[in-house]
Amino acid sequence: xxxxxxGDNLEILKGFPDASFDLIYIDPPFNTGKVxxxxxIQTVRDDEHGDRTGFQGRRYRTxxxxxxxxxxxxxxxxxxxxxxxxxxxxxxxxxxxxxFHIDYREVHYCKVMLDGIFGRxxxxxxxxxxxxxxxxxxxxxxxxxDNILWYAKDPENYTYRFDDIDRIPYMAPGxxxxxxxxxxxxxxxxxxxxxxxxxxxxKTGYPTQKPLAIINRIMRVHSNPxxxxxxxxxxxxxxxxxxxxxxxxxxxxxxxxEAIGVMARRLGFAQPRFHGIDAPPMAPAGDDGDLFTAKPPxxxxx
Numbered sequence: 140x141x142x143x144x145x146g147d148n149l150e151i152l153k154g155f156p157d158a159s160f161d162l163i164y165i166d167p168p169f170n171t172g173k174v175x176x177x178x179x180i181q182t183v184r185d186d187e188h189g190d191r192t193g194f195q196g197r198r199y200r201t202x203x204x205x206x207x208x209x210x211x212x213x214x215x216x217x218x219x220x221x222x223x224x225x226x227x228x229x230x231x232x233x234x235x236x237x238x239f240h241i242d243y244r245e246v247h248y249c250k251v252m253l254d255g256i257f258g259r260x261x262x263x264x265x266x267x268x269x270x271x272x273x274x275x276x277x278x279x280x281x282x283x284x285d286n287i288l289w290y291a292k293d294p295e296n297y298t299y300r301f302d303d304i305d306r307i308p309y310m311a312p313g314x315x316x317x318x319x320x321x322x323x324x325x326x327x328x329x330x331x332x333x334x335x336x337x338x339x340x341x342k343t344g345y346p347t348q349k350p351l352a353i354i355n356r357i358m359r360v361h362s363n364p365x366x367x368x369x370x371x372x373x374x375x376x377x378x379x380x381x382x383x384x385x386x387x388x389x390x391x392x393x394x395x396x397e398a399i400g401v402m403a404r405r406l407g408f409a410q411p412r413f414h415g416i417d418a419p420p421m422a423p424a425g426d427d428g429d430l431f432t433a434k435p436p437x438x439x440x441x
Contacts, residue, residue: 140388140389140409140411140412141379141382141383141388141389141390141391141406141409141411141412142389142390142391142411142412142414143373143376143379143391143392143393143399143402143403143406143411143412143413143414143419144390144391144392144393144413144414144415145393145394145396145399145413145414145415145416145419146392146394146415147394148223148371148372148392148393148394149222149223149226151371151392151415152223152226152227152230152371152392153226155230155390157229157230158230158231158232158233158235159230159232159367159369160230160231160232160235160367160368160369160390161231161232161234161235161236161298161362161363161366161367161368162235162236162237162238162298162357162358162361162362162366162368162369162387163227163230163231163235163236163237163238163368163369163370163371164237164238164240164354164357164368164369164370164378165227165238165239165240165370165371165372166240166347166349166370166372166374167220167223167239167240167241167372168372216245216248217248217249217252220249220252221252221256223371224239224252224253224256225256227369227371228256228257228292230369231292232292233292233293233296234291234292234293234296234297234298235291235292235297235298236289236290236291236292236297236298236361236362237257237289237290237291237292238287238288238289238357238361239253239287239288239290240285240286240287240349241285241286241287241288242282242285242286243282243284243286246265246286246288249288250262250265250288253288253290257290257292260294261290261291261292261293261294262288262289262290263289263290263291263294263297264288264289264328265286265287265288265289265328266286266287266288266289266328266329266330267284267285267286267287267328267329267330268284268285268286268287268330268332268353269283269284269329269330269331269332270283270284270331270332270333270334271283271331271333272333272334273334287357289361297361298360298361298362298363298366299360299361300359300360300361300363301325301360303359303360304325304326304356304359304360305326305355305356305359306322306323306324306325307323307324307325307326307331308320308323308324309323309324326356330353330356332350332352332353333350334350335348335349335350343375343376343401343405344401345374345375345397345398345401347374348374348375348377349374349377350377351377351380351381354377354378354381355381355384355385358378358381358382358385358387359385362387364385364386364387365386365387365388366387366388367387367388367389367390368382368387368388368389368390369389369390369391369392370389370390370391370392371391371392371393372392372393373391373392373393373398373402374393374395374398374401375398375401375402375405376391376398376401376402376405376406378391379391379402379405379406379409379411380405380406383406383408383409391411399413399416399419400419402419403419
């Protein structure tokens with residue numbers, strides 16, 4: 140079951156009872172001071188005025204569908220986050236985990252705040268999500284990573300399903316022998332994974348959408364089938380899709396109508412329940428015309 144709430148997440152969180160969730164993941168605005176936006180386009184066949192060439196030399200014209208975005212700036216970022224992080228701790232079950240996704244600009248301040256809320260002993264990992272895509276800086280080392288902080292409510296009692304960790308190739312397979320090379324190795328706290336492909340079927344057109352592969356890894360390892368998970372900066376709804384794929388329930392919260400529209404279309408196959416809005420706006424399909432279809436994703440093997 141997926142529940143999607145529209146409104147101020149702080150007020151909505153206050154309405155949930157204590158110890159309601161097994162896993163909480165959030166990807167809040169990073170306070171970059173910029174407007175985060177992504178333009179959606181469609182391509183239509185136009186042999187006379189086309190601006191791009193497609194299959195078998197056919198010409199296509201690019202049509203702008205619209206732009207999704209939000210202002211990523213807060214005058215007092217810690218004051219905005221702190222009451223929401225306190226609610227997150229209250230809402231975790233005794234063996235629950237909290238994952239906080241942020242970038243290098245704010246991670247230091249946020250970690251100090253989270254240490255104060257959860258206790259320093261509850262901090263278990265800083266995961267670095269490293270990717271290699273986009274423009275390169277010419278006056279400094281190009282920043283190509285995000286930070287994910289993992290806190291356990293009880294550092295002596297938390298879910299960690301080691302056998303469900305996806306394995307990755309050895310960088311030097313010849314040094315470990317054929318058996319180990321075939322099995323692969325478990326990742327460290329640095330996760331190399333591309334961003335959501337601008338041309339892939341996973342994309343929703345929503346700014347800051349995170350890859351399903353990253354979220355699936357967290358979901359598989361840090362929750363059990365049937366568990367209830369929460370994302371109160373839900374954005375494009377990746378947590379919801381991951382939960383549905385892997386047999387968990389999800390509660391998603393966002394106050395951006397565009398985000399609600401994207402989630403309504405992306406998660407329509409799961410028939411989510413909506414709260415705080417009667418008829419969610421439906422986001423347009425992507426430029427391939429059938430990005431989100433009303434059918435469930437192929438189940439992953441258990």
